[in-house]
Amino acid sequence: MSASHEQAGDLMRGGSLVPPWVKDAVRATLAPVVRLALALHITPNTVTVAGFGIVAVAAFVVGSGQLLAGALVVTAGSLLDAVDGALARATGGGTPFGSFLDSTLDRAGEAVLYVGIAAYYLNQAAPAWPVIAALLALAGSFMVSYARARAEGIGLSAAVGLAQRPERIVLVVLGLGLAGLGFRPALVAILWIIAALTAATTAQRIWHVWRTTSVESR
């Protein structure tokens, strides 16, 4: 598989379990935003950085205890994350740096969001297990993305598994939203689910790379 194919796959978020009609709906909703960005000559990389900035604000909002507001701001930031790819395609395709910046700041966004969630629990009574869950969810999310990036570094694709980024973001927004509406245990439960799914996906990707490379060397 060529490097350029992998970059295109990355920009298209290939291999996701989010149904295609959801992606189409998101794209249709964001089309006016893309047209506005084009008219204002805003570059895809500016949108990428703005998306990270919004998620950082969301993390601050969550850390200050406003979970429902945080869920809404995370949603806004994550939708912007779909705009940069669409904008790149509309302006003649993304650059390698754009693809690199997009996924690197996606990781930074996940990191600050979990720091915000941990800060929220550290302000509560008995924070120990929720904070451990948040740490494991962050570490697992990073492991999933790192395994993929590292596999692409040796020329393989490893975009397999249940807990890819769109699924992780939907889960964490759901947890923040439910907890913000008063159903507090939902967020801790979802943090443990993310921790378990990302650990399983990491193992799956290591296994996938092992199988692929052992077939190739036969």
Add this chain to the structure above:
Amino acid sequence: MSASHEQAGDLMRGGSLVPPWVKDAVRATLAPVVRLALALHITPNTVTVAGFGIVAVAAFVVGSGQLLAGALVVTAGSLLDAVDGALARATGGGTPFGSFLDSTLDRAGEAVLYVGIAAYYLNQAAPAWPVIAALLALAGSFMVSYARARAEGIGLSAAVGLAQRPERIVLVVLGLGLAGLGFRPALVAILWIIAALTAATTAQRIWHVWRTTSVESR
């Protein structure tokens, strides 16, 4: 720069700020271990997995409050991490899967170690800031490694910066050791230093990839 060159560079831990004489001393110390592993027909990948297992034990030891013992076990696990590379070279060079497994489990090891440190602080009074520091040190360490892996995915090298893995491990072992010897503030201070250095190194790597790709596209 070719992919195979980068893999070799990865196996050699190129671009590190740890002085060459330290690396030579470590290699000389580990030579009998490498010979033993060769005699017992232990594969480099087995050593990699064992090294991760030892770091996971260290994380548990740290989490249970034995910081000095934890520092010693981390040191043992990290030294084993130098054995897998030496063993791979002694048995005719590493495989792409070996290189992938090595760096993926290095990340997993860093993750469990910081979970152990966070668990240690969660058992203490007033854990909030130390836990946030541990989270930021973990996130920053991952960002540094992710930025490099992602850069290699688009055919670039990004092994630049102050806070690469050997430096991070030396710092965290130093913090654990000093805190274990009774100088408790050292560990929190070092977690903040790791958080700051890794954030700076991540920014440096993004900048490096931006410069490299913008020169190429001229």
